[in-house]
Amino acid sequence: MSQKEIAGVTIDFDESGYLSKFEDWSKEIATALAKENGIDELTLKHWEVIEYIQKEVQNGAALSIRKIGKSGVVDIKEFYNLFPDGPLKKATLISGVPKPSGCV
Amino acid sequence: MKKIVILGAGSAGTMIVNKLVKMIPEDEISITIIDHSSIHYYQPGFLFIPFGIYSKNMVYKPRRDYLPNNVDFIQTKIDLIDVEKNQIILEDKKKVKYDFLIIATGSKIAPEEIDGLTGPGWKKTIFDFYTPEGAVDLAHFLRYWKGGKMVVNIAEMPIKCPVAPLEFVFLADWWFTEQGIRDKVEIEYVTPLSGAFTKPIASKYLGEIVERKNIKIVPDFNVSSVDSEKKIISSYEGKELDYDLLVSIPTNMGADVIGKSGLGDDLNFIPTEKHTLVSKIKDNVFIAGDATNLQSSKAGSVAHFEAEILIKNLIRRMDDMEMMPEFDGHANCYIESGFGKGILIDFNYDTEPLPGKFPIPGFGPFSLLQETKMNHWGKMTFRWIYWNILMRGGEPPLEAQMSLKGKWKV
Numbered sequence: 467m468s469q470k471e472i473a474g475v476t477i478d479f480d481e482s483g484y485l486s487k488f489e490d491w492s493k494e495i496a497t498a499l500a501k502e503n504g505i506d507e508l509t510l511k512h513w514e515v516i517e518y519i520q521k522e523v524q525n526g527a528a529l530s531i532r533k534i535g536k537s538g539v540v541d542i543k544e545f546y547n548l549f550p551d552g553p554l555k556k557a558t559l560i561s562g563v564p565k566p567s568g569c570v
Numbered sequence: 571m572k573k574i575v576i577l578g579a580g581s582a583g584t585m586i587v588n589k590l591v592k593m594i595p596e597d598e599i600s601i602t603i604i605d606h607s608s609i610h611y612y613q614p615g616f617l618f619i620p621f622g623i624y625s626k627n628m629v630y631k632p633r634r635d636y637l638p639n640n641v642d643f644i645q646t647k648i649d650l651i652d653v654e655k656n657q658i659i660l661e662d663k664k665k666v667k668y669d670f671l672i673i674a675t676g677s678k679i680a681p682e683e684i685d686g687l688t689g690p691g692w693k694k695t696i697f698d699f700y701t702p703e704g705a706v707d708l709a710h711f712l713r714y715w716k717g718g719k720m721v722v723n724i725a726e727m728p729i730k731c732p733v734a735p736l737e738f739v740f741l742a743d744w745w746f747t748e749q750g751i752r753d754k755v756e757i758e759y760v761t762p763l764s765g766a767f768t769k770p771i772a773s774k775y776l777g778e779i780v781e782r783k784n785i786k787i788v789p790d791f792n793v794s795s796v797d798s799e800k801k802i803i804s805s806y807e808g809k810e811l812d813y814d815l816l817v818s819i820p821t822n823m824g825a826d827v828i829g830k831s832g833l834g835d836d837l838n839f840i841p842t843e844k845h846t847l848v849s850k851i852k853d854n855v856f857i858a859g860d861a862t863n864l865q866s867s868k869a870g871s872v873a874h875f876e877a878e879i880l881i882k883n884l885i886r887r888m889d890d891m892e893m894m895p896e897f898d899g900h901a902n903c904y905i906e907s908g909f910g911k912g913i914l915i916d917f918n919y920d921t922e923p924l925p926g927k928f929p930i931p932g933f934g935p936f937s938l939l940q941e942t943k944m945n946h947w948g949k950m951t952f953r954w955i956y957w958n959i960l961m962r963g964g965e966p967p968l969e970a971q972m973s974l975k976g977k978w979k980v
Contacts, residue, residue: 528863531792532726533836542794546806552790 473498482565484558488520491562499560505549508560512548514539516561523563529554530566572599572888575658575666577648578674578825579605579633581613581961582859582873586672588963589881591638602642602666604658608633611702612956613730614870617737617906619705620697621745622713626706628953636961651831653852670854670884673833673840675825677730677860677868683821684725684793691798696816699738700730708817712745717754718814723803724761725793727768728837729822730860730868733915735759736766736776737906738817743783744908760788760803760811769922771980772915775939779907822868824861839863844919845895847880854887856880865919866899874960875900875970900972902928904949912945914938918972924980929968931976938977 467486469476473494478486485491496516500508508516518539522529531554535542549556558566574590576583587603615629637643647661651673658666679700681687687696697711698704722739729735739759746752759766759780765773766780766787780787794806796816804810824838833851834840841850842862849855858880859873866872879897886893899919906912914936915923925939935944959966 528835530836536836542806546792546808551807 480565484565485562488562496560496562503556503559504551505556505560509548511540511544512560515545515548515557519557519561519563523558523561528566529558529563571597572669573667574599574601574670574672574884575668576601576603576672576674577605577651577658578676578859578861579603579610579637579643580674580676580859581870581956582676582861582877583672583674584610584633584636584961585874585877585963586674586858586881587637587641588961589877590884591640592963593881594885596640600642601638601640602644602668603637604644604646604648604660604666605633606645606647608645610636610961612953614956615953616699616702616705617734617741619702620699620708620712620738621741622709623741626702629702631957636957648827649830651827651833653831653833653855656854668854670856670887672856672858672880672884673828673849673861674858674873675828675861677822677824677839679820680823681818681820683823684818685795686798687725687796687818687820689796689798691796691801691816694798695801695814696796696798696818698818698820700734700819700822711815715751715815717746717751719756719758719812720815720817721758721760721803721811721813722817722819723791723793724763724819725821726762728839728868729819731903732768732867732869733903733905735761735819736780739780739785740783740908741906743785757783757785758788758811758813759785760791760793762790762792764789767923769917771925772917772923772939775925776905776913779913779941783908822860828861835863837863843893844899845897846883846893847876847897848883848887848893856884864899867901867903869901869903870956870960871902872900875902878970896971898971900970902968904945904952906946906949907941910946911941911943912947912949913941914945914948916972916977921972921974921977924977926977928976 468479470479477490480486545553609630610633612629615624618624649661650659697708699708724735746755766776767773792806794804796803802810802812824834828834828838840857842857844864847856849857858876860868883893902916904912904914917923927934928936928938936948
């Protein structure tokens, strides 16, 4: 665990660089995290995906690229376009939810 | 008298039913096991078929031979699992009631999930080795292949036996060498993972072996479609790769009936409590083997370690006792690495594969995360152990939980 200042506040991050507590998340922090990950602007579509991810995680669902592709919010191709190079990793990080557990 | 129904008589279902009849007296329970086919396949053997090491008739036996006599075996497809009414509806609409249900319906490949994979090139220049038919067709193709570029592609995780694709390229390197055409074959290992394996230490170790064998790894490749006319696979990231021979490990999914019954996730795997193996659907339903949505490997060794804990919890449930959270995600896998050698890995949810000696610390005879001849013999002996010990409900001298003894810190 480490602390980092982002968007004017100091918050805890876990060893993978994800927010330790979802309560710390705000739209400003999401925007700053997006910039750090090479996404200059969060569009309406980005926010829809973020909202969907947060809702699913709150309901205890395990996320996957396939699941997001079938969400009706975006298809897989769009998801890759919105969050290039590792869309699930980037999108969950920006959404402030825990890192999806990888498969063995 | 309690009625237990087991769905699936593969590795997990067969081990569980044989252990159950040993542990619970016959007058206390009745057991019904249901499977759609009469053949039990030794699935680890499929890997050897493309290279002529095993033939198809070395990898199967009649299911009934491995089921206890006092167990009712129904060979039929299942139409629906109705957990509300505690009943299974069979294909002919007959109903089978249960008090306790164990779902061990496994996983299978779903090549139709990848756009174009089953197009005109399927079985001509595109093969799988996760089915006996696929492995036999690939053996026939390889026998007469003159060489070219072989791409081995994992479509998406999770897959059954996550090390099998690596074993396949290791064996292919050996086999093409034996055939005298290794210099005419390019081997590419194309994976959605960021390296050879999922866990860092093993990934580094295995990655070095891959490199030494002159196999090219293409990481972070999430296949979106296959064009078998042009012989090109494309990724969602917009990359393209050409091939002469595509060996695909397609998307793996749970049984269709899981989806139809509304019990699974988007890949038809069933939400399961990770330490107790109770389903998250209902507390009289237990899940075993590949059918779970757990982050453990989909492998026979995992099913074997699960079996003991699942049965313990089933008995405790019958006696109204609390569940024991004892399953730690333990997996133990031989990795055949070609030229008569093998590697062994032993790991669980929290501890990644580490080097060391196994099962006796400091001695072995097997070596963890190292390439040895002994490990290869372990793998070859395993077929006998599978049929004669494991599938009879017997126990090799291993604890269900992983041990750190004999493992080295790195």
